[in-house]
Amino acid sequence: MTKRIELEKIVIDKGDEIALANRRMIEEAGVLALNLIGSPGCGKTTLLEHTIAALANPADGSPPLRIGVIEGDVQTTLDRDRIRRAGAPAAQIETDGACRLDAAMVSRALTELDLDELDLLVIENVGNLICPTGPKLGEHLKIAVLSTPEGDEKPAKYPAVFALADAAVFTKIDLLPHLTYDLDRAAGDCRKINSRIRVFPLSSVTGDGMDDWTGYLRSARAGLVAEHEAPGRPAS
Amino acid sequence: MHELSVAADICRAVAEHAAGRPVERLTIEVGALSCVNPEALDFALDEVAEAEGVSLGQWTIEPVPARARCACGHEYEAENLVEPCPACSGFDREYVAGDTVLVRQLIVVERNDEAD
Ligand SMILES: Nc1nc2c(ncn2[C@@H]2O[C@H](COP(=O)(O)OP(=O)(O)OP(=O)(O)O)[C@@H](O)[C@H]2O)c(=O)[nH]1
Ligand SMILES: [Mg+2]
Ligand SMILES: [Zn+2]
Numbered sequence: 001m002t003k004r005i006e007l008e009k010i011v012i013d014k015g016d017e018i019a020l021a022n023r024r025m026i027e028e029a030g031v032l033a034l035n036l037i038g039s040p041g042c043g044k045t046t047l048l049e050h051t052i053a054a055l056a057n058p059a060d061g062s063p064p065l066r067i068g069v070i071e072g073d074v075q076t077t078l079d080r081d082r083i084r085r086a087g088a089p090a091a092q093i094e095t096d097g098a099c100r101l102d103a104a105m106v107s108r109a110l111t112e113l114d115l116d117e118l119d120l121l122v123i124e125n126v127g128n129l130i131c132p133t134g135p136k137l138g139e140h141l142k143i144a145v146l147s148t149p150e151g152d153e154k155p156a157k158y159p160a161v162f163a164l165a166d167a168a169v170f171t172k173i174d175l176l177p178h179l180t181y182d183l184d185r186a187a188g189d190c191r192k193i194n195s196r197i198r199v200f201p202l203s204s205v206t207g208d209g210m211d212d213w214t215g216y217l218r219s220a221r222a223g224l225v226a227e228h229e230a231p232g233r234p235a236s
Numbered sequence: 237m238h239e240l241s242v243a244a245d246i247c248r249a250v251a252e253h254a255a256g257r258p259v260e261r262l263t264i265e266v267g268a269l270s271c272v273n274p275e276a277l278d279f280a281l282d283e284v285a286e287a288e289g290v291s292l293g294q295w296t297i298e299p300v301p302a303r304a305r306c307a308c309g310h311e312y313e314a315e316n317l318v319e320p321c322p323a324c325s326g327f328d329r330e331y332v333a334g335d336t337v338l339v340r341q342l343i344v345v346e347r348n349d350e351a352d
Contacts (some may be wrong), residue, residue, distance in 0.1 A: 001348040010249050010339040012242065012264075038255060099238055131238050134270045134335070159267045159317035163302065163331055193317045195328045 015103035015135045022107050022138025029115035030066075030228065031222040033123065035137050037161050038145030040127030043171035043204060045071070045079045047145065048122055049086040050204045054214045057089065057121070065221060068118040070109045072101040072126045079124065089113055100132035101125050107138075118223055129154070133161040141166040141220060148172045148179055152186040159193045167198040169213065174203040242337055243280035247290045254344045262295040263341035267334035268302045277337075293343075296329055302334035 026033045039135050048069055055065040063075070069090040071079040080092035091112035093105045106123060115121070123139060125132040144165040146154055149172060155162045162168060168190050170183065187199045198216060202209030250259060266274045274297045285292050304314040310323035311332070320327055 002345050003348060004343050005257075005346050007253050007342045007344060010253060010342065012249055012337040012339060070246050098241070102241070130271050134272065134337075156318045160271050162316055163269055164335060189318050192320070192327045 013135065014166060015137075018103035018107055019136035019138045022103055022110060023140070025110065026121055026138055027140075027224070027228065028117060029118065030225055031115050031118050031121050032141070033121040033137075033139040033219075034141045034143050034217075034222045035132075035139035036122060036124045036143050036145055037129065037132045037165070038125075038127065038147070038169075038171075039129045039150060040152065042127070042145050042147040044124050044127070045082055046143050046204045047171060047202075048083060048088075049171065050207070050210060051122075051214060051217070052083070052086045052088045054210055058214075061213075062218065065119040065218065066117060067120045067122060068113045068115070070106060070113070070121070070123045071236040072105070074098075074126060075198065089117070089202065095126055099126060099128050100135060102135050102138055103137050120217060129158050129161060133164060140224065144168045146170055146186070148175050148181045148183075152182045153189075153232055155186055155193060162190050162193045162197065165194065166217065167200060170199065172203060172205075173201045173208060174206045181227040237274065237280070239272060239276040239280040240284065242277060243284040244288070246281065246339065247284050247288055247292070250292060250339065250342060251281075251290050253342060257346050259291055259293040259342040260343045260345050261293050261341065262339060262343075264295060264297045265300045265336075265338050265340045266297060267300045267336050269331065269335040270337050272337050287342045298340075300334050303332050304329040305332045 002088050036043055055067060058064060067088045069083045069088055071090060072093045072095060073079055074097060075094050077092040080090045083090035091109040093101060093109050124139055140163045144161045170186060183201055190197050190199055200209060200213045202213055239253060266272050278297050280344035301313040301315055305311045306321040306326060308321060308324040308326060310321055321329060
């Protein structure tokens with residue numbers, strides 16, 4: 001006698017469990033984690049170099065924030081070295097061909113960083129606007145990064161990452177005079193796709209728009225700390 | 237080609253859940269927001285199942301569009317994410333499904349006579 005049995009459905013993302021463990025570990029150290037997703041060359045590492053400097057020496061006298069970075073690239077440690085030169089601890093993941101990071105890779109890289117010495121952890125995903133969209137790494141915030149030379153129709157054409165992101169950073173706005181790029185269209189499409197998304201147009205080169213971005217990071221980090229310290233907070 | 241690693245995850249999960257029982261059929265749902273390509277996944281499953289010696293039985297891959305829940309209460313399949321809610325023309329919505337890959341159905345065969 002044989003019989004057919006239907007088993008329970010299975011969510012396929014082995015990374016989810018590891019991602020949750022990563023996040024718990026990161027959170028216990030009071031660290032806010034970001035997952036930065038954008039095409040090759042859109043300016044992710046440059047944005048980080050300038051964010052590190054801006055948060056280390058806030059112009060408005062607010063307390064400094066310490067950033068640690070996990071760099072994801074197909075190969076080389078070039079970006080890790082740039083971040084170290086910018087004064088922040090950094091670890092490199094070389095994916096050896098893989099088009100995106102996963103939670104297990106991040107878990108291994110985390111052993112190279114001392115979370116107790118950090119306030120923010122930024123994971124710069126492999127340069128790619130599509131593939132890294134799905135896997136959770138253990139981050140609190142997913143940040144889509146898009147540079148103005150890529151074109152203002154990119155949110156409409158590659159909507160998934162914008163649908164799932166907490167914020168979108170539009171980099172290289174200093175180049176706008178040289179481009180036919182409609183910032184309102186790009187931002188408008190982002191908000192159509194995701195009404196809750198925060199949009200930050202900025203230039204790492206001129207510093208335009210950087211204050212709003214660093215302010216966002218500061219308040220997100222403060223929110224996390226407050227949530228953790230609030231006694232008897234309701235389980236959500 | 238991240239579909240290869242997704243296929244490997246599926247093979248591993250199915251083998252684990254089937255626990256030695258032959259797999260008869262499998263229905264896999266691929267959400268539009270997961271950025272997994274159904275055709276590439278189909279190809280990758282062939283490759284990985286063979287390489288790992290896992291039998292997946294007969295499988296079907298169903299693409300699942302993103303599902304949006306609008307502030308107006310309407311819930312719908314969002315094919316084009318820059319298009320508004322068909323009920324109220326608004327954009328204030330949440331995506332409630334379509335961001336995962338899952339094995340919705342897994343049917344295994346169990347031999348009763350070997351159980352005792
Ligand atoms: N004009 C201008 N150029 C910028 C800006 N930000 C970055 N760039 C330039 O864009 C190029 C790529 O910058 P990266 O920061 O290396 O880009 P990335 O996104 O980290 O690239 P990958 O790690 O390879 O994906 C460099 O030549 C930067 O100098 C900006 O705000 N304005
Ligand atoms: Mg980089
Ligand atoms: Zn509606």
